[in-house]
Amino acid sequence: xxxxxxxxxxxxxxxxxxxxxxGGGDPHVGKLMALNAIRKHGPVKLVSPSELPDDAxxxxxxxxxxxxxxxxxxPNGQEFITAFQGLEGILNKKVYATIPIEAGGVNxxxxxxxxxxxxxxxxxxxxxxxxxxxxxxxxxxxDGIPASPMVIVDxxxxxxxxxxxxxxxxxxxxxxxxxxxxxxxxxxLYSMTGRQVKDSGISGIMTFSELIGKAITNARKTNxxxxxxxxxxxxxxxxxxxxxxxxxxNISGGFNRGLCAISGLDEYTEQSMEIAFQNxxxxxxxxxxxxxxxxxxxxxxxxxxxxPVTTETLKFxxxxxxxxxxxxxxxxxxxxxxxxxPRYFGYDIDYTPIEKLAAKQEG
Amino acid sequence: MEYRIGIDVGGTNTDAVVVDNSGAIVASIKCPTTxxxxxxxxxxxxxxxxxxxxxxxxxxxxxxxxxxxxNAIVTRKDLLKVGVIRxxxxxxxxxxxxxxxxxxxxxxxxxxxxxxxxxxxxxxKEIFPLxxxxxxxxxxxxxxxxxxxxVTSIFSPVSFAHEDRAAALAHEILxxxxxxxxxxxxxxxxLLERENAAILNxxxxxxxxxxxxxxxxxxxNEGVRSAKVYLCQNDGTLMNIDYSIDYPILTIACGxxxxxxxxxxxxxCDNALVLDVGGTTxxxxxxxxxxxxxxxxxxxxxxxxxxxxxxxxxxxGLGGGSLVKVNGSHVSVGPESVGYRITEEALVFGGSTLTAxxxxxxxxxxxxxxxxxVAHIPMETAKEAHTxxxxxVQKGIDSMKLTKDPVxxxxxxxxxxxxxxxxxxxxxxxxxxxxxxxxxxxxAIAQVSGQIERVYSLDSISREKAMEDAKxxxxxxxxxxxxxPETVQIxxxxxxxxxxxxxxxxxxxxxxxxxxKR
Numbered sequence: 001x002x003x004x005x006x007x008x009x010x011x012x013x014x015x016x017x018x019x020x021x022x023g024g025g026d027p028h029v030g031k032l033m034a035l036n037a038i039r040k041h042g043p044v045k046l047v048s049p050s051e052l053p054d055d056a057x058x059x060x061x062x063x064x065x066x067x068x069x070x071x072x073x074x075p076n077g078q079e080f081i082t083a084f085q086g087l088e089g090i091l092n093k094k095v096y097a098t099i100p101i102e103a104g105g106v107n108x109x110x111x112x113x114x115x116x117x118x119x120x121x122x123x124x125x126x127x128x129x130x131x132x133x134x135x136x137x138x139x140x141x142x143d144g145i146p147a148s149p150m151v152i153v154d155x156x157x158x159x160x161x162x163x164x165x166x167x168x169x170x171x172x173x174x175x176x177x178x179x180x181x182x183x184x185x186x187x188x189l190y191s192m193t194g195r196q197v198k199d200s201g202i203s204g205i206m207t208f209s210e211l212i213g214k215a216i217t218n219a220r221k222t223n224x225x226x227x228x229x230x231x232x233x234x235x236x237x238x239x240x241x242x243x244x245x246x247x248x249x250n251i252s253g254g255f256n257r258g259l260c261a262i263s264g265l266d267e268y269t270e271q272s273m274e275i276a277f278q279n280x281x282x283x284x285x286x287x288x289x290x291x292x293x294x295x296x297x298x299x300x301x302x303x304x305x306x307x308p309v310t311t312e313t314l315k316f317x318x319x320x321x322x323x324x325x326x327x328x329x330x331x332x333x334x335x336x337x338x339x340x341x342p343r344y345f346g347y348d349i350d351y352t353p354i355e356k357l358a359a360k361q362e363g
Numbered sequence: 364m365e366y367r368i369g370i371d372v373g374g375t376n377t378d379a380v381v382v383d384n385s386g387a388i389v390a391s392i393k394c395p396t397t398x399x400x401x402x403x404x405x406x407x408x409x410x411x412x413x414x415x416x417x418x419x420x421x422x423x424x425x426x427x428x429x430x431x432x433x434n435a436i437v438t439r440k441d442l443l444k445v446g447v448i449r450x451x452x453x454x455x456x457x458x459x460x461x462x463x464x465x466x467x468x469x470x471x472x473x474x475x476x477x478x479x480x481x482x483x484x485x486x487x488k489e490i491f492p493l494x495x496x497x498x499x500x501x502x503x504x505x506x507x508x509x510x511x512x513x514v515t516s517i518f519s520p521v522s523f524a525h526e527d528r529a530a531a532l533a534h535e536i537l538x539x540x541x542x543x544x545x546x547x548x549x550x551x552x553x554l555l556e557r558e559n560a561a562i563l564n565x566x567x568x569x570x571x572x573x574x575x576x577x578x579x580x581x582x583x584n585e586g587v588r589s590a591k592v593y594l595c596q597n598d599g600t601l602m603n604i605d606y607s608i609d610y611p612i613l614t615i616a617c618g619x620x621x622x623x624x625x626x627x628x629x630x631x632c633d634n635a636l637v638l639d640v641g642g643t644t645x646x647x648x649x650x651x652x653x654x655x656x657x658x659x660x661x662x663x664x665x666x667x668x669x670x671x672x673x674x675x676x677x678x679x680g681l682g683g684g685s686l687v688k689v690n691g692s693h694v695s696v697g698p699e700s701v702g703y704r705i706t707e708e709a710l711v712f713g714g715s716t717l718t719a720x721x722x723x724x725x726x727x728x729x730x731x732x733x734x735x736x737v738a739h740i741p742m743e744t745a746k747e748a749h750t751x752x753x754x755x756v757q758k759g760i761d762s763m764k765l766t767k768d769p770v771x772x773x774x775x776x777x778x779x780x781x782x783x784x785x786x787x788x789x790x791x792x793x794x795x796x797x798x799x800x801x802x803x804x805x806x807a808i809a810q811v812s813g814q815i816e817r818v819y820s821l822d823s824i825s826r827e828k829a830m831e832d833a834k835x836x837x838x839x840x841x842x843x844x845x846x847x848p849e850t851v852q853i854x855x856x857x858x859x860x861x862x863x864x865x866x867x868x869x870x871x872x873x874x875x876x877x878x879x880k881r
């Protein structure tokens with residue numbers, strides 16, 4: 001157990017924007033919610049999964065909806081009091097701790113605010129090790145944990161409780177509710193026991209985010225080679241460096257489908273990279289050859305500051321570095337690939353781990 | 364013949380130019396910027412008019428780009444006490460207004476913050492009806508404690524009815540004279556950044572008034588009485604002076620924009636790269652359709668995050684005063700520089716420091732100072748140093764270019780003589796006359812604009828209809844700001860689908876620009 005203070009939150013937010021792989025929403029608003037909450041209620045207790053009693057009730061907290069809506073319609077802050085009361089009523093048990101559903105973007109921060117406000121511990125684990133767009137895209141789902149009962153709460157005080165036959169149905173119904181309730185809502189789902197968190201969660205992810213955030217912050221202060229530090233910490237690969245020359249987007253079914261073209265600079269002169277993104281970056285190809293694909297992490301960062309760039313702020317002329325980071329091994333199982341592999345997102349390619357692709361590039 | 368005066372207040376110099384109908388510069392001057400700002404403005408105005416032999420009535424427009432507002436925020440001086448209203452309760456309570464402001468600025472600006480029920484959803488539906496009673500209570504509580512009011516309602520860029528109603532109530536209770544800033548009038552989606560801008564704008568009202576009246580008075584003192592008076596905005600367009608009192612925040616950081624616009628005009632290029640070489644650093648910017656390409660990074664003003672757009676600039680540690688160090692066969696240039704002390708410290712001016720300017724003189728690129736004082740530098744060394752400098756320029760230009768195709772490069776700024784005559788990737792190199800007063804010229808030739816940003820649901824109207832609607836509103840806004848209707852053009856269209864959201868909602872941003880009505 002350790003306490004998270006303002007400095008830790010700043011670092012985690014920065015790390016989370018890298019793990020967001022372009023999606024997950026800008027953590028800035030989530031960070032301010034977390035800061036607002038700990039200034040009011042004091043620092044948050046971060047506990048590792050091994051510290052949890054096996055039978056304790058652990059409940060994820062997250063935001064669902066459009067990131068652009070949450071930056072305008074800031075939440076009320078009381079949503080999870082309503083949400084957890086709903087769950088406790090059904091499950092007949094007190095919530096012991098909260099846990100993030102994803103480590104990337106705004107949803108890495110919401111559980112910190114919730115833990116501070118409710119005075120409960122925050123578990124140092126998540127269900128993605130990055131950001132993904134749909135509710136069934138969690139390691140909890142891979143291990144057969146049901147999303148239901150799921151609670152959806154808006155800032156107005158409306159509370160919807162879903163009991164669905166599959167986790168995919170939870171995703172579909174919840175998304176419709178989200179729009180009706182104002183396009184940015186708070187959700188709680190995949191209630192688990194401490195035992196289940198130990199087995200299915202991705203342990204240590206908040207601490208990992210914090211390390212990444214520290215490395216990026218230091219990049220702005222020191223003149224050492226900060227990219228090397230970042231690659232060391234993440235076991236990542238530098239895939240490319242260049243400037244964005246084209247960004248095209250269209251929408252279908254509520255998801256951005258876009259392509260970002262980058263033309264090479266410095267040691268990558270005369271080369272080009274294309275990144276296919278939906279809300280997150282999904283496939284990176286260099287001169288027509290795939291060099292990384294989902295579920296591995298493809299991160300675009302600013303060349304000078306190393307600050308991660310979200311898909312919504314991809315702009316012509318921006319100078320960037322592209323990183324590839326191996327995903328957690330849970331995603332590399334057949335069910336994992338089926339749930340979040342390239343084909344699920346509509347790309348007709350087989351998933352190959354980034355380590356192998358990198359070895360091929362070098363060889 | 365009619366004339367326009369353009370004045371630009373920079374960190375070091377205050378520049379003024381007078382241009383005629385055809386856009387030709389007929390007079391120009393550079394004066395040192397003074398700490399009170401007006402000293403420099405008065406001197407520049409007086410100096411430039413002295414050079415001019417025309418009737419004062421022939422001066423029909425006067426434009427000022429100034430740092431008054433920026434200085435006030437940075438130094439925390441002359442700021443008003445602001446009553447802050449956020450409409451949207453129960454939404455918005457999770458983050459207090461001004462949460463990430465520097466503490467001393469919060470203390471200076473506001474201790475009166477109220478959350479009021481109301482606000483809108485992304486589709487324009489009310490979150491809750493506006494709680495007028497709570498608003499009235501808030502304004503009553505502010506009586507005698509605030510000098511201005513800032514109102515920010517959730518999704519006011521989509522529907523501003525609640526902000527408008529709040530303004531009416533503020534005037535009813537706090538009096539007609541109280542300055543009220545409504546957030547939807549100055550910034551776009553992003554509640555906290557828009558609210559920050561609204562609060563700063565309200566706090567700047569007194570400074571804005573002083574600036575506007577001061578400029579008018581300075582003109583009158585010089586006998587310029589019939590000119591229409593404008594202030595420059597950060598997007599390269601103008602606001603008339605009455606408008607500028609209500610929206611001072613929009614004048615923040617107009618300098619770099621004026622410089623790029625001036626360079627575009629001087630060179631006649633609508634699409635080009637601009638390299639502005641100063642004493643210590645150089646900036647590379649991009650002209651697109653005559654306007655600077657904007658940066659996508661959130662801009663901080665005095666430690667406060669806003670969503671204003673600033674020109675996208677790439678800075679290099681190379682200027683006329685950059686130190687050149689020779690270590691055996693290894694030559695390095697910058698980033699250290701003698702800066703403004705160049706006229707004492709450079710070798711050609713009798714100093715003892717080897718600078719980039721000395722290298723340019725040795726190679727015959729520039730004719731400055733006493734060239735005999737650099738004759739001892741081996742030609743090989745000078746060439747090597749120049750190669751290092753050109754490499755820096757080359758990299759900076761490469762990083763700003765969007766395609767491999769060569770584009771024109773416009774060179775401005777006092778240090779631009781360092782740059783040689785061929786650069787890979789530049790189709791041509793233009794060195795316009797009067798390049799040292801590009802900023803003030805940018806002010807003199809500025810146009811007026813109208814801008815809107817809305818979220819449209821493409822389930823209820825077609826994309827084309829939505830675009831057309833947005834373009835019409837932007838055009839109307841430009842005409843309202845003083846543009847001649849037949850000259851208005853749409854210069855920017857941005858269309859971003861809302862992520863993670865079915866219902867085909869899209870955010871459309873349109874900017875229209877036109878020439879001032881004669």
